Amino acid sequence: MTDALEPATSRRIAALAFPALGVLAAEPLYLLFDLAVVGRLGAVSLAALAIGALIMGVLSSQLTFLAYGTTARAARFYGIGDRRAAIGEGVQATWLALGIGTAIVLTVQLFARPLVSALAGASAGGEVADAAVPWVRIASLAVPAILVAAAGNGWMRGVQDTVRPLRYVVVGFALSAVLCPTLVYGLMGAPELGLSGSAVANVVGQWLAAGLFIRALIVERVPLGLRASVLKAQVVMGRDLVLRTMAFQACFVSAGAVAARFGAAAVAAHQVVLQLWNFLALVLDSLAIAAQSLVGAALGAGQLTHAKSVAWRVTVFSAVAAAVLAAVFALGSSVLPSVFTDDRAVLGEISVPWWFLVAQLPIAGVVFAIDGVLLGAGDARFMRTATLVSALVGFLPLIWLSLAFGWGLLGIWSGLTTFMVLRLAFVGWRVLSGRWLVAGT
Template identity: 60%
Template sequence: MLGRERLAVRRLAAVRWSVSEAAPESSPAAQRVRPKEFLRLAVPALGVLAAEPLYLLVDTAVVGHLGAVPLAGLAVGGVVLAQISTQLTFLSYGTTARAARLHGAGRRDEAVAEGVQATWLALAVGAVLLVLGQLSAGPIARALAGPGEVADAATSWLRIALFGAPLILVTMAGNGWMRGIQDTMRPLRYVLIGNGISAVLCPIMVHGLGWGLEGSAIANVVAQSLSALLFFRSLLVEKIALRPVPARMIAQLKLGRDLVLRSLAFQACFVSAAAVAARHSVGAAGAHQIVLQLWTFLSLVLDSLAIAAQALVGAALGRGDRRQARGLAWQVARYGLLFGLALGVVFASVSDVLPRVFTPDAVVLAEVPAAWWFFVALQPIAGVVFALDGVLLGAGDAAFLRTATLLAAVVGFLPLIFLSMFLGWGLAGIWTGLAAFMVLRLLAVLLRTRSGSWAVVGAVR
């Protein structure tokens, strides 16, 4: 126990030194964290965040060579399964916010204990989702894609993939508490082991063994099983109490309530976008799946800076340093803008080549440009939005993020997506709605960050 406490003190001292070295407390530089400190946390976090969507990109490319119907089925089924991780982000982001404050206050064992309770919640919620998902997979797929081959393919894939639901949530909880104690290397190793093995298995199962679309779902569950087992092991070696503590779980659920409502706004957008694309045409559904997976991948790439900011902002507020937390907010926003600009340039340059990696189907490829240039243009905006989202999440400002996201969805996205459906605007209409959603979120987080009212100090908010 004493050894862990000494290690925590040394790490906290290192962070403080990297911030204050060679800068007086009153100077702007005193409120910044050196880039190498961001990189120490952000680079492994990038690996974790990118691993799952990168695996899904591999999955999309493998399934895309089966034809348009399996690819569209994966698009619909994948959007449904994604609700698990996106609706329950409090298991990762909420746990990070709580653990980071405790870690900043020098209470490491309590920070890890947040991970224990988050893991219990993950298992309980995951078991419920598995049962409900098996009962409702068919009706949900038909509601999204309409009756027919696409809905049947999505149902078949989803019934298998749902067995990974509890495992996905355990991994999220593990990522959450480890980020909070500023350990982003172990999650990287755990996720890479699981997804790396499954990336090898996916083409073997889909094409080599002839299992088709169902083979990709099995490979998904293999990845999730391996990663979850490693996160379980990480809690065992901490040698802290593993029993459930209802009071802590209730506190996590209170923060989770706002994050779940925020996630509902996201999913109202992305699920309805997939549904409108599927009803427009098989080609539009396949093209939307390709661009959406790239969007998801780059969103999480950009979010790596936000993960670093979340851990550092939470720790700063936990030890009572409000000025540093505010300085970090604008520092990470600048990084996000530059990163987003760079990604936009890169993906603009491969617009003719990259979509062909995912499918040779001419119908799907003809639809891709209608979404592609929205995707490219939104990268700088996304860089700032995700960065400041991370800052506000690190501060525990979930109620504001909930309200801002709900309003952006209701005012910006949903009117345009329904017009697109009724007027047949296709992917151009869908992605115009997504663009409006992102711009409104940008305005909201910029104004909130400038106000400074989010920077509340203390070990627990």
Template identity: 60%
Template sequence: MTVRAGSARQVFALAVPALGVLAAEPLYVLVDTAVVGHLGALPLAGLALGGLLFSQVSSALTFLSYGTTSRTARLHGAGRRGDAVEEGVQATWLAVGVGLAVLVLGQLLATPVAQLLAGKGPVADAGVSWLRIALFGAPMVLITMAGNGWMRGVQDTKRPLVYVLLGNGLSAVLNPILVHVVGWGLEGSAVANVFAQTVAAALFVYALVKEKVPLKPVPRLIRAQLGLGRDLVIRTLAFQLSFISALSVASRTSTDAVGAHQIVLQLWNFLALVLDSLAIAAQSLVGAALGAGRDDEAKSLAWQVTRYGLVFGIALSVVFAVLYDILPRLFTSAPGVLAEIPHAWWLFVLLQPIAGVVFALDGVLLGAGDAAFLRTATVVSALLGFVPLVWLSLAFHWGLLGIWVGLSTFMVLRLFAVVLRTRSGRWAVTGV
């Protein structure tokens, strides 16, 4: 039976494997948090600081996945698979170059940046110790992003799932051994991270070689990818400014507050990517539909995915409300950290339906290549909502509650922006 493009079957055929890929990394981070959390509050705070810095560097370069998917999907929709895969080759070359630059600069800047955020002291020292090792995985993370990007664009989300699960699964076994059995402590978790990233990156490179397309770099295509990447990088910098401000304020509140923020934030990141699996399917299908000239199909798909996102967001709210007394204790036994968690938990729960809609429509607009609008909407929402409220919470001693009120305001502003843009239809531009 022929499956209509954009049908529920096709959306979920792409979304379910994408969910596995998206959830694998934050799920591994949750395992990492639980393993390190039982070392005590200080190692957990060091992981929070080092992990945030590493994730901010890698997330600034998500155009290697999202931008590549957008360009590849349009070519795939137009029936040009070879050209679509070649976008993946160029994205991989770009990932190698940028990843090596990140490694070198990160080693030079790790200490001053950590001390800028957390102040001089044991939290900054622990974060730097973890980060210096983890940075060796930066080129591997970026290669994996590029691989996910081109495979999503050609509507293959199953192989990336196998690659990422294999790397992270092996590393999840290695992590507690290095941290607790071998006795490397916090640094052992960083070594396990690099192992996982290397395995996944090698598999994505192997997949490109098997496609039998030219593997040499093409400067013209790399420049085109950088052009689209500019808006996505600026958008990501707005996220970074917001979440780095939040961690900085939490660090200046107390060690217990930053530990609690780390736990709830990692759960937030995990659920954000769970919801984003629908956005990945939308991105691939919307890009293909517009590349084939079917703008009506793209518009219909946008609202279809939005409904799915809302339903999933409501379901997640219910599940995590029920788990309130159970889940935090899996990550830490420190009484002070557990006492801080309720200040963020209930806002985290209430935000899930909003996040479901926002992430779904982000995927639609990214699939259409509407990166300039998403850049502006994110920057404005951050500067009007998240950032000022976070720093006001420091000035007025609102603590963790103030930080999460800032995040809530940020999400509501983004909700209004993406819904209005989607309703306008101006994003549905056809052609390659």
């Protein structure tokens, strides 16, 4: 049995999952640090950073297929022992990242003002938009680097190396963390750039990480030319995953907009619990990444029984982890909310979404694990359809009915729960049907 097809023990799953979790957590942690640095410049700069970060987040999150799609394709080649072909997938994904990233940069440079103005509105007499536009124009220069790093994470996960991506990402964000206060405040003789210094620091750090990923490709000594057939296959998978991501974003944006209609306390409570939900999703998604790598390799090698074994083990592992998290948040329901706010009105609203979160976690543990299994199998078309149907039938109707009938957070979080239950039904049926078990590359 090759290294790729060793038994998927708890230790092996953890060896892939923990470094992947570090990569997933690095950016949110850096954004919190950036927020703290810029926050000392005042409310206008902080609001401008929030708008700019929202734009950058939407741009980068739509293109996660460069990581997840590349993992699925690279893992299959790795499973048959063809490491060069697996890394070749990374080469093509990197070219795709550079092309798409450059197009995004040009678009943002042209349309930054209307895009920012649409989000900022007339806030603070237009000061927020004036402050955000330069930040967005500078920060957008990092988009190709962000996408190159996504492609690099993709092919390295495919060859079951999640340690090097963690090192590269940590080095990049560490440099950004040093440069951010230095350039924002003008420390140690550096120019005092204010808010723009935050954007410059981000660009430099992201390109350092991207350079490390590109160097990793070069030292592998694989052909670096473009291959149209591979690019086309990656774009087709990417289309399905982008549509899936858009469904998620439409739901969560709608939920936030509707929660805001029920008052400041309701939207604050919703946001606190949603951020917790997102954090816990990152924790569980690290296990899904392990599933992608292991399942893709097993299917590439034609070892269908092994692929099923991996799927079951990772799903059980994730379900147990989710159940433990649910127990922690259930037992801490009287204490933990006060960690995030001391506002009595918000605390009064938070109990509804809090208990929905607790109830959802065991479901999410299973769903996210099977997501990883199906992504590793390259089953992107089914996942796209399942997510769209779950959103259109479950989440979105209940969100907007909540607004119409005044159901508040109860209706909104019922919608999110229905969405997760429907997704569980779809992906559970799919994995039990065995239709994802397609051998070969």
